[in-house]
Each structure stands twice: as structure tokens, then as C-alpha cells.
Amino acid sequence: MKTALHGIRVLDLTRVLAGPWCAQNLADLGADVIKVERPGAGDDTRAWGPPFLRARDGSDTADAAYFLAANRNKRSVEIDLASPAGQKAVRELAVRSDVVLENYKVGQLAKFGLDYASLAALNPRLVYCSVTGFGQTGPWAHRPGYDFIIQAMGGLMSITGEADDRPGGGPQKVGVAVSDLMTGMYATQAVLAALLHRERTGEGQYIDVALLDVQVAMLANMNTNFLVSGQPPKRWGNAHPNIVPYQAFRAADQWIVVAVGNDEQYRRFCELGGRPELHRDERFARNRDRVRNREALVPLLASMIAERAAAWWLDGLERAGVPCGPINDLAQVFDNEQVRARGLRIDLERDDAGRVPLVGSPLKMSETPPSYRLAPPRLGEHTEQVLREVLGYDAEAIAAVRGSSAG
Secondary structure, rough: OOOOOOOEEEHHHHHHHHHHHHHHHHHHHOOOOEEOOOOOOOOHHOOOOOOEEEEOOOOOEEEEEEHOOOOEEEEEEEOOOOOHHHHHHHHHHHHOOOOEOOOOOOOOOOOOOOHHHHHHOOOOOEEEEEEEOOOOOOOOOOOOOOOHHHHOOOOOOOHHOOOOOOOOEEOOOOOOOOHHHHHHHHHHHHHHHHHHHHHHHHHOOOEEEEEHHHHOOOOOOHHHHHHHHHHOOOOOOOOOEEEEEEEEEEEOEEEEEEEOOHHHHHHHHHHOOOOOHHHHHOOOOOOHHHHOOOHHHHHHHHHOOOOOOHHHHHHHHHHHHOOEEEEOOHHHHHHHHHHHHOOOOEEEEEOEEEEEEEOOOOOOOOOOOOOOOOOOOOOOOEEEEEOOOOOOHHOOOHHHHHOOOOO
16 A cells, blocks of 8 residues: 655654654654654553553553554654663664654753754754744743643633633633644644655755644634734633534433524524524524624523424434534444444554554545554564664664663
């Protein structure tokens, strides 16, 4: 099978989520990703359980489910970066790589001679991407960055959750580490652009990606709402600041989401519910009027929806061309016929655990689709293979690279 990044080698010095997510994206597209891990311990997320991946005998392996999410298609190599032998090995791997990814504190890798300037001197074609909380410049550059903190500082929590004066009101973080994940996605985009530039010019380059920058940028229309109006957006819970009705409603038996995108859809919604007067009322006829009068309208719609079961609404709204959907838990998500048809659940074989359940790439490409070659690796699983194959190391040199702390 052809892959877009066949022949590209990525040296992955990252851990936790943002950097590994970028590396996994590149790996799915065909890159050979060498994940460098601390001997005896590895990526922090290996221990972030339970749940842990189960071994064939039913016992827990050493790898948490969290680690599995961002580390397939990679080869794990244990290298002690604190040792001269380990630093030498990483430099030699960088010379033979196309991309280096790292998420160490600003300036930390320079102490080991593994910063961009040092490695680019050895490999001018190198694309080197640093992922940090606050970037390489500015007064906060040396601060550590964590997704939860970035969601708070970058404005996301100010617009997430119910309003303060409503039940359960107050700021909320998103239920997944979205700042990390979006940073990984932006880093992937930057690396691919840099590889294209190198293809055209032969030049490598340095990429500086910060969680805070990404978090601010990804607020999108909320940013421009503020910049145009001068008023910071507030929390709307499951409602939308610019569209009504566009929120969750409780049907007679369960919650559903209704997302009315235009006035014609709103008319059909009201007709289906047997309340045509709600679209004829001048207060609610146009979206701009519904936004201004939401406090009067939403209770009327909530009462209408509560009269019938969710299945009745979902079937009727679907036939009427009004966007809607159930609020599924993950068991329902993976049982959904559309999710199954799109092949989002995949399994990869690992020798100690058998089939490892994972979620595949959402990318569908006609000529160079993502490929799944390796399950998330055991710590140091490929140390000898990579160091012998790529660097020609013998057993003594491999032992020196792994250091005394390797298990």
C-alpha cells in the first residue's frame, strides 16, 4: 500500500499527548516514527491508569489505555538522554531523520546539544518542531504548560459550562484534553508544510508551536465575536450564542440535540411539533429575533419537545430535514452503524496482549490512505532493532545508550 510519508523518518522525543498525537498522525501517514523513551520508565502516560491493557493471561500489562491512544505505528527505543552515549545516539539518529519532535522545557535540550541549532548544523534539511505550553519567546516561555491550565488561561473555560445563574453553573473544562489534541493537529500541519517546503528548496526549518497560541486561535468565531463587539462572550451551556434553537432538549424519555440552522428549518421544526404559531410570532420568525428573545422562546420549545419520546423527534426531524441527534455515550458511539461503517474501531496485534483495541485515523484518502502497521509498543521494544539497523550499534554500544536504569 502506498503511503504519503513513506521514506520519512521522525525522531519523536515527546511524551504525554500533544507531541505524541502529532507523531502518531505522521506515523499513520506512513512515516517511520522512532519514539525515544526514558529507560525503565518511558512516556508518563504508560502509568496513567487504570484501565491498563490486558495481557493474554488476563493480568494488567505495564501500559495504560491512555498511552495506547497516541502511540501506535511507532518503534520504542530506550535512550538515556542524561548520558553522553545517549546524547550521541540521538544526534546520530537526528542526522538520519527528516523530522525531530520534542516537548521539553525551553532550553533544556540545548544543555545536551540536542536543540535545533546543534542538530541543524549536522543536518541542514532537518525539520525540527518544538511543542511547549507558552512557546519559545515571551515572558512566560519558561513556564510549564498543562492542558487544564491552558483551557483556563486561553479563554475556553470562560465559554464552557452553564451560566453562573443557572443550576450547575460555572466554568467547565472540556471532557478531553482538547488543547493538547489541537496543538498536536496544528503541529502536524506545520511539519507537513515544512516537508513540502524542503521538497521545493532543500531547506529544513524550525517550528515553534505553543498550547496557549493554539488555544487562543481555536476559539475562532468566539474571538471575532469579542473583537467586533468588545464584549467577552459568556457561557451558554449547551446553547449557541448566535443561533436559536441550537441546543440540547429533554424529550419525554432522554436528551436530544436540535440544531436549527436557518429560518426554514425552524418553520419545519415548529410544524412537526404542532406549534406553527411559534414560527409565525414576529418575536421568533427570524434567527436574529430568536437570539434576542431566547429567554421567552426556549421554554416553549422545551415544553413542546418534552411531550414526545426521543425516537419520535429524531425520526420526524430527520424526515423534515432538521439537523438533530441523540446524546450518545461511548458504548452507543461504537455501536452506531455509521461509526462501524466508517471503520473507526481497529485492532492491532501485540505479542503480550493479543488484539489491542484502538480508534483509527479519521482521514479517508483515495491514493495514500493511513496505514496501521504496529500496535502501541512495549517500552524499549525496538531498541536493539533500531540502533542496529539505523546506527549499526553493537551490543556494548546499545547497553551504554540505555544506561543503568533500563529495566
